[in-house]
Amino acid sequence: MTRLDRYAVFGHPIKHSKSPRIHRLFAEQTGQTLEYTTQDVPAEQFQSAVNSFFAGGGKGLNCTVPLKELAWNCADRKTERAQLSKAVNTLALQADGSLLGDNTDGIGLVTDLIANHAIVLSGSRLLILGAGGASRGIIAPILEQSPHTLVIANRTVDKAVKLAAEFDNDNSIAGCGFEALKNRQFDLILNATSASLSGQLPPLPTGLLAKNGVCYDLAYGNEPTAFVRWGQENHALKSLDGLGMLVEQAAEAFFIWRGVRPKTRPVIELLNSERKP
The missing domain is CATH 3.40.50.720 (NAD(P)-binding Rossmann-like Domain)
Known part of the structure; x- marks a missing residue:
């Protein structure tokens, strides 16, 4: 049985996150097979949680409050926009085992x-x-x-x-x-x-x-x-x-990880339709 590529979002708190749903919708739309979950990670446990996630076969992480600066520190290499922002919200495992840090916000x-x-x-x-x-x-x-x-x-x-x-x-x-x-x-x-x-x-x-x-x-x-x-x-x-921003930054992370750019408009429209009138 083929093991699913694993992705997650780390944050504290994180229960409210819409990211797993957004990435599942992207995966369905683009024909990608993957798993995306949430993990509540306090700042003091961040480094060990990152190490454990990637050692266990994880492919990519999103990091939200209060972990973006810590993610910047643990990235082996950073994109120019991550360097400028001094914060990372997307970590991607590279072929050589290193971690690329990006900021898609x-x-x-x-x-x-x-x-x-x-x-x-x-x-x-x-x-x-x-x-x-x-x-x-x-x-x-x-x-x-x-x-x-x-x-x-x-x-x-x-x-x-x-x-x-x-x-x-x-x-x-x-x-x-x-x-x-x-x-x-x-x-x-x-x-x-x-x-x-x-x-x-x-x-x-x-x-x-x-x-x-x-x-x-x-x-x-x-x-x-x-x-x-x-x-x-x-x-x-x-x-x-910022709901549209949330979906658009997620699409950029999805592209970094999977090399496929999902359509964001139907996802934004769906999430908007579910909010209170």
Whole structure:
């Protein structure tokens, strides 16, 4: 009997993850035979869990909160986008037994924005809320789209300024505190904090969103997040959450592992249809 190729997502917590279902749908669609499971892995057990998984025949891993920085450290080789983000969400076993680390979050976000929602990034004024790992993973792919400006706002100002400085090569990106956003407007506001899932929001000034502006929360839920609701209340042309990004980054990981690129739209539509109206 042929043993199934094994994949998994590690996280803590991880029970809520939609990734196993997404990858099963991809496998059915593309005629691939594989197994994809979840594993709750606290940070202090991460390295031993990774070693055990691959020693037991595992082929690839996804890593989510709070393990992406640890995954970056355990990868033997990293893609350029993983190097830039200093975080890895995808580990792939190579033919020589080494582990390749990649970060598919940024390309997943950009693909969802451009391909699924027809949002123009080139020449736009962009704001990222938060200067943590989620922000770090999306900055380089966004800058590749040539926005007019990209601002990172964070409660701890120094953290935003330092993060912007890491990516700045032509003065198109800057970091600041939330109070510095007064009297500024943005065409696209990206929430890269997890606060809105618990009903919290940064102190956002009125008039921050430009006319026909778009709001996008990297987090997602069965009901609209606090930031998605904020966007609706502030008359956003579109106020979206990160479900599409989740599917798109998963498709990129699937391609890295299997060499086949699944169609994402039917999966996104199915998952959307199952959410509360």
